[in-house]
Amino acid sequence: MTHTLHLLLVEDDELLAEQTAQALGRRNTHVSVAHDAATTLSLISELEQLDGAVLDQNLGQDNGLDLIIPIQQRFPHCKVLLLTGYGSIAAAVAATHRGAHNYLTKPASASEILEALQADPASLGSPLPATPPSLQRLEWEHIQRTLDAHDGNISRAAEALGIHRRTLQRRLKKRPSASQYQREKGAD
């Protein structure tokens, strides 16, 4: 089944790209990496096989969404997964309309990425989230995303979140559960 998948990872944060690529590589996959849209386009013209693509939606100047169609044209069977620091439902719908297979928010672990690439989003369709998340959980996830979107900069994340830097610090220290670092998750 898992016949050495050929994957393409497009992520503008080079450190995160490296770590994610390594984590994926450990999963019996062959990973090509690009950091921007132009490189991606030239890369896909050279590749001979591509089973899955993982695109960061936020590529500095470029938009990962615009890569979906070129990839699908060259590799019609390639499954495209969009990743984004701060994702919205509207963006997920847009990506899917453009041909994306699935859509995840960062931080996403290698296993989550592979699972999202291989799952059939249409069939798992009935997961009525009967359990509305608690406010705490929602806040925590949003904090993580925002932190990620600001490269871990606490000061700027706090400003973006509209809370005091001191408060964000204290909150981050309190949380017992989960990885303290998105890096840890991203790397595995």
Add this chain to the structure above:
Amino acid sequence: MTHTLHLLLVEDDELLAEQTAQALGRRNTHVSVAHDAATTLSLISELEQLDGAVLDQNLGQDNGLDLIIPIQQRFPHCKVLLLTGYGSIAAAVAATHRGAHNYLTKPASASEILEALQADPASLGSPLPATPPSLQRLEWEHIQRTLDAHDGNISRAAEALGIHRRTLQRRLKKRPSASQYQREKGAD
């Protein structure tokens, strides 16, 4: 352009259905209403024209997602909009894969619904939400959704949110902005 659209509204909360239908009716549209899946299926076999369908994902026993395909089979050009009290990105992706045109979370006003039906979700693709919402806004929206999912029952919503009922009460009273009632929004 807006040539008296023929719409179908499927919503199990009869009160909300009524109000939404009226609000839509005021917008130069003809609205048929159903409250469950079975009625919907028999209804679409009778209808002669259908331009848009608004489906509540959470229909008691039934799942709005399962109505997408039957509707599309009978009316291939009909645009289907999913509505859900508590929506997730995964659910939005699933709905889109099944053919849904767009996906909204409640409470949604009549104008939002019409806009979502007529917009082209794929083209508005680049709305990179550069502005991660503040924690306050996020919390407020989540509170509203949860409240909606629990039919406005403050006690149960508070429990679901994991906060004290008294706290939820106080928060609801504080918010200056926005409608105090999802009803108001739903109705217009």
Add this chain to the structure above:
DNA sequence: CAATCACCGAGGCAAATTGCCACACCCCTC
């Protein structure tokens, strides 16, 4: 009809959290 039940609204108070200022460090650049 009275009892009960499930809600909402509100007061009060101790405990926790937040906002904010201040200061010590680090690392980097000019």
Add this chain to the structure above:
DNA sequence: GAGGGGTGTGGCAATTTGCCTCGGTGATTG
């Protein structure tokens, strides 16, 4: 070595939260 960001930490007043308590209302039930 003098800034300019960023982080970590302490302290303190102001706000918010959790929790308990009451009173009121509408629907259901005996």
